[in-house]
Amino acid sequence: MTKMSPLLELNKQFASTYTPGPLGPPAAQVVIVTCLDHRVDPAITLGLQLGDAVVIRNTGGRVTPAVINDIAYLAFLAEQLFSGQVAVEGLFEVAVVHHSQCGTGFLADPGFRKQAAGATGLPEAALEACAVADPHTTIKADVELLLASPLLSPRVSVSGHVYDIASGRVTTVLDARHPQLAGNN
Numbered sequence: 001m002t003k004m005s006p007l008l009e010l011n012k013q014f015a016s017t018y019t020p021g022p023l024g025p026p027a028a029q030v031v032i033v034t035c036l037d038h039r040v041d042p043a044i045t046l047g048l049q050l051g052d053a054v055v056i057r058n059t060g061g062r063v064t065p066a067v068i069n070d071i072a073y074l075a076f077l078a079e080q081l082f083s084g085q086v087a088v089e090g091l092f093e094v095a096v097v098h099h100s101q102c103g104t105g106f107l108a109d110p111g112f113r114k115q116a117a118g119a120t121g122l123p124e125a126a127l128e129a130c131a132v133a134d135p136h137t138t139i140k141a142d143v144e145l146l147l148a149s150p151l152l153s154p155r156v157s158v159s160g161h162v163y164d165i166a167s168g169r170v171t172t173v174l175d176a177r178h179p180q181l182a183g184n185n
Ligand SMILES: [Zn+2]
Pocket: 035, 036, 037, 059, 060, 061, 099, 101, 102, 103, 104
């Protein structure tokens, strides 16, 4: 027995009616970047089914260099494999979703951050950078960061949203935008 045992029982039920799908672009044409918090699982809050959306999760749902690399690879993959199946005007929309009551908010406190640095081995500056104290502020910063990346395909759009833990509602803060083409900035 492990803590996984009851979940593996649920997996047996899942597999009993499962039909595998082919590799293809996500049906909703969306890549979601959000927090790893177990209260904000987008499959539940956004009603996603298998094959609907790519989901990238990290602490806070922040746009880190690793996240940008993943998105660049996904765009490359989509252009290489699914060029006939994706819309000309866009490969997919990256929807960044930050949330209220995020556990990273504690990292805004210098004392807490210093202790966290000791426990994780991460520099205090890196921990401060991933803090989501006010999701309406960080969502704007991260959408702009992603749109400004030279690694972002011009065929990818980016939108920003905030999930409210208290109400369960997702509010759009920034509508989907494509990056400025080089020379237009
Ligand atoms: Zn969080």
